[in-house]
Amino acid sequence: MDKHALENYLLEQIPLARAMQLSVDAASPQALTLTAPLEPNINHQGTVFGGSASAVAILSAWLLGTARVQEEGLQGRAVIQRNEMRYDRPITGRFFATAEAAGGEDDWQHALDALRRGRKGRIRLVSRLVCDGKAVGELAGDFVLLS
Amino acid sequence: MDKHALENYLLEQIPLARAMQLSVDAASPQALTLTAPLEPNINHQGTVFGGSASAVAILSAWLLGTARVQEEGLQGRAVIQRNEMRYDRPITGRFFATAEAAGGEDDWQHALDALRRGRKGRIRLVSRLVCDGKAVGELAGDFVLLS
Numbered sequence: 001m002d003k004h005a006l007e008n009y010l011l012e013q014i015p016l017a018r019a020m021q022l023s024v025d026a027a028s029p030q031a032l033t034l035t036a037p038l039e040p041n042i043n044h045q046g047t048v049f050g051g052s053a054s055a056v057a058i059l060s061a062w063l064l065g066t067a068r069v070q071e072e073g074l075q076g077r078a079v080i081q082r083n084e085m086r087y088d089r090p091i092t093g094r095f096f097a098t099a100e101a102a103g104g105e106d107d108w109q110h111a112l113d114a115l116r117r118g119r120k121g122r123i124r125l126v127s128r129l130v131c132d133g134k135a136v137g138e139l140a141g142d143f144v145l146l147s
Numbered sequence: 148m149d150k151h152a153l154e155n156y157l158l159e160q161i162p163l164a165r166a167m168q169l170s171v172d173a174a175s176p177q178a179l180t181l182t183a184p185l186e187p188n189i190n191h192q193g194t195v196f197g198g199s200a201s202a203v204a205i206l207s208a209w210l211l212g213t214a215r216v217q218e219e220g221l222q223g224r225a226v227i228q229r230n231e232m233r234y235d236r237p238i239t240g241r242f243f244a245t246a247e248a249a250g251g252e253d254d255w256q257h258a259l260d261a262l263r264r265g266r267k268g269r270i271r272l273v274s275r276l277v278c279d280g281k282a283v284g285e286l287a288g289d290f291v292l293l294s
Contacts, residue, residue, distance in 0.1 A: 014191070015189060020166075041162075042162060049161050049202075051201065054230070085201075087226075087227055087229065101165070136173055
């Protein structure tokens, strides 16, 4: 997958992604990593605001879902239905959010098959946040793939 | 509580709140409502991006926690530990997020008493999202009050 094309798509579609100064660090059909600097996402403590951390994690999962649907040659989009987010440590600098299917490639095949048959595909995506080599938080989100 | 002072505090402390064009709609020791317009928070479908909805809900809860600690004359701050968020309907315009304690005033008294004794106060805050008079989503977050 072309990470520059994905980044342009993200920044065009979601103005808040520009405000957060997001970029795509890596992208494959199985995993997608977004990264953001501290400054535009800072809070009153000089660390990353939890809502920014959560939004970056959601976007990594959403962009992976959208990109994977396109990669398979399908018409469709990913919509979030619910998520849980855990904030494990203060995020003190540039951070990374890597999204993948909670259940691996089998989950993708199941969800994409449903979409091919004109039904809704359901998939749970997990995004792990890392700063300075340490795990700092994790989001799990339930997404629907719709044509 | 002075909603203009709270709004200024929010916009000074959290740059992303400025990018989202947040304002404080109402504030009392029991409940705080933030509001945001569609445009800076829009997604690829012309509705509110889930990460923005979640961030506004988190900020309503965080600002209520912070303001309540100050209102009680205590030194302290609110830190989010985890949250769950449900996205029930597309958000098609200006939206409102109203935060309050999940268990009402008893929860506040318990958490504030802990803070007064030099311990960590723990409180679960809920933020309900409304657009055009309809419930569109809900966040529940576990916060720690720290001195």
